[in-house]
Amino acid sequence: MNNFIFENPTKVYFGKGGVKEYLSSLLKHYGSTVMLAYGGGSVKKNGIYEEVADILKESGKHIVDFSGIMSNPTYAKVQEGARLVKENNVDFILAVGGGSVMDCCKIVSAQAKLDEDIWDIENQKKTYPTDFVPMGAIVTASGTGSEMNAGAVITHQEKKIKGALFGAQAAFVFLDPAYTMTVPFRQVISGAFDTLSHAMETYFGKPEQNNLSDDINEAVMKSVISNIRILLENHRDYNARSELMWASAMAENGILKIGKITDFQAHQIEHQLGAYTDCNHGQGLAVIHPVLYRHIYKEGAKRFARFAKNVWGIDDKGTEEETALAGVEALADFIKETGLPTSFTQMGIDEKTDFKAIADSANITAGCCKALTHQEIYEILKECL
Numbered sequence: 160m161n162n163f164i165f166e167n168p169t170k171v172y173f174g175k176g177g178v179k180e181y182l183s184s185l186l187k188h189y190g191s192t193v194m195l196a197y198g199g200g201s202v203k204k205n206g207i208y209e210e211v212a213d214i215l216k217e218s219g220k221h222i223v224d225f226s227g228i229m230s231n232p233t234y235a236k237v238q239e240g241a242r243l244v245k246e247n248n249v250d251f252i253l254a255v256g257g258g259s260v261m262d263c264c265k266i267v268s269a270q271a272k273l274d275e276d277i278w279d280i281e282n283q284k285k286t287y288p289t290d291f292v293p294m295g296a297i298v299t300a301s302g303t304g305s306e307m308n309a310g311a312v313i314t315h316q317e318k319k320i321k322g323a324l325f326g327a328q329a330a331f332v333f334l335d336p337a338y339t340m341t342v343p344f345r346q347v348i349s350g351a352f353d354t355l356s357h358a359m360e361t362y363f364g365k366p367e368q369n370n371l372s373d374d375i376n377e378a379v380m381k382s383v384i385s386n387i388r389i390l391l392e393n394h395r396d397y398n399a400r401s402e403l404m405w406a407s408a409m410a411e412n413g414i415l416k417i418g419k420i421t422d423f424q425a426h427q428i429e430h431q432l433g434a435y436t437d438c439n440h441g442q443g444l445a446v447i448h449p450v451l452y453r454h455i456y457k458e459g460a461k462r463f464a465r466f467a468k469n470v471w472g473i474d475d476k477g478t479e480e481e482t483a484l485a486g487v488e489a490l491a492d493f494i495k496e497t498g499l500p501t502s503f504t505q506m507g508i509d510e511k512t513d514f515k516a517i518a519d520s521a522n523i524t525a526g527c528c529k530a531l532t533h534q535e536i537y538e539i540l541k542e543c544l
Contacts (some may be wrong), residue, residue: 160370160418167412169307170331173405175397177333178211178297185331186218189293190250194243196225196264197255205341207299211255223247225267228256231433231440232263234278234315240267244292252294254329257342257350258303261296262311265326268292278315281324291327299338301404302350302441304357304411306332314434320520321434334408336400344394348387348497349441351403355383356425356444357410359466364421364526367462376415377469379406384470387497422527425451428536431521436508445499446506449491450542454535456483459528463487503543514540 172181186193193215195208202208215222225240243249244267254264269288270277280286298306305311309328314321339347362376383406389399409415428451429443456463460483467473467486476482491501500506518537523530531539 160372161366161420163417165413165417167307169329169412171307171334171408172331173334174401175335175337177335178214182211182214182297182333183218185295186215186220186251191219191221192223192248192250193220194223194225194240194247194249194252195255196228196240196252196260196267198226198228198230198257198260200226201341202255202299207255207297207338207341211253211297215253223249228260228263230259231314231321231437232259232311234313234317237263237266237270237277237313240264241270244268244271249292252292252327254294254296255299257298257300258305258312258353261298261303261305261329262313264294264296265305265309265311265328266313266324268294268327270326277324277326278313282322287325294327294329296329296332297338298332298334298404300342300346300350301334301339301407302347302353304354304407304409306334307408307412310411312430314437316434319434319516321430322522334404336397336404339400339404340395344390345498347390347394347400347403348499349439349445350407351383351387351390351441352445352494352497352499353441354403354407354410355380356441356448358383358406358415359448360423360426361410361415361419361421362466363459363462363528364416364419366419367459367528370418372415372417372419375409379409379415380470382406384493391497420526422524424524424527424531427522427524428517428539431517432508432540434520435517436512438506438508442500442506445494445497446501446503446543447539449487449494449501450539452487452490453484454531454539455527455529456480456487459483462528503540508544510544 254261268291272290311324358380386399386402425447460479463483464479467482471489473485518533
């Protein structure tokens with residue numbers, strides 16, 4: 160195992176009713192003005208906004224609304240939020256929603272403390288902010304794992320880049336599986352696949368020899384798969400939603416990455432696809448993963464064969480490569496089982512999309528068994544049609 164330093168400062172309040180029980184006491188540690196951030200308004204329709212707003216008011220807080228955070232948050236939206244924070248002297252940011260809301264707020268938190276443009280600071284100067292407006296989160300849609308890290312995925316529309324920025328990490332998060340009942344089921348499954356993708360992108364990184372992180376990862380992947388299947392049979396199964404919600408956090412809180420160099424090539428391809436098409440993230444990953452893995456499994460046959468046996472329960476198929484491919488096909492079959500799309504066409508992505516530009520602008524990662532070329536990424540994208 161590689162050397163590592165591990166710390167996760169986010170305190171998690173997991174389970175039903177946690178917001179009502181604990182939020183007011185946590186708010187005592189922060190100033191009087193709270194920015195309440197959320198997405199397209201579903202939190203107002205399902206009552207979550209009213210519940211949270213009432214607690215804020217009872218705690219003597221002045222609320223500054225920051226609404227309309229889109230599913231692929233834009234850099235322009237980040238700047239809008241940062242201006243709101245500065246103009247209203249916001250003391251604390253409370254993100255209510257899924258990964259997009261949390262991601263946007265992380266960067267708002269950092270940008271509000273900066274005079275310079277955070278995109279340029281991080282991407283050109285290669286330096287990162289150290290001063291933030293404190294924030295917390297109430298998760299209503301799980302899958303991204305954004306609740307327990309400082310990373311964010313933001314779309315810069317002018318530059319046509321969907322990429323990572325680093326900002327604040329939430330001081331506390333509420334993970335109440337009951338809140339996920341308010342989310343469209345298709346989005347629940349899409350988010351759960353994002354969790355599986357995070358786990359796979361870590362698992363297929365380096366080093367390839369066995370370590371504890373990989374052993375835990377296999378348990379997470381198997382849990383996600385089995386609980387998705389339970390939800391497919393019973394959409395309202397609270398226990399399955401609980402398991403998926405915690406798996407989401409586990410996949411991105413750093414534990415599975417200890418001692419690893421991660422891959423995330425599928426994410427890098429999907430991010431740029433999203434920059435050009437504004438597609439659903441989890442659906443894009445579901446289409447890309449099997450096609451990508453068919454391109455690289457031979458170079459990583461040992462690890463892919465382990466994935467086949469330990470995650471999918473596949474017996475040896477004669478050769479390591481054959482076993483490895485069987486694991487990739489088991490993943491592809493599972494995606495069909497979930498009802499997620501298996502092609503860009505099913506996602507409504509037109510064949511006239513500029514896939515060459517997407518491929519040429521995609522980051523190439525060094526963490527997996529094979530470093531792709533931009534031409535290979537282009538071929539993968541075309542095969543996804």
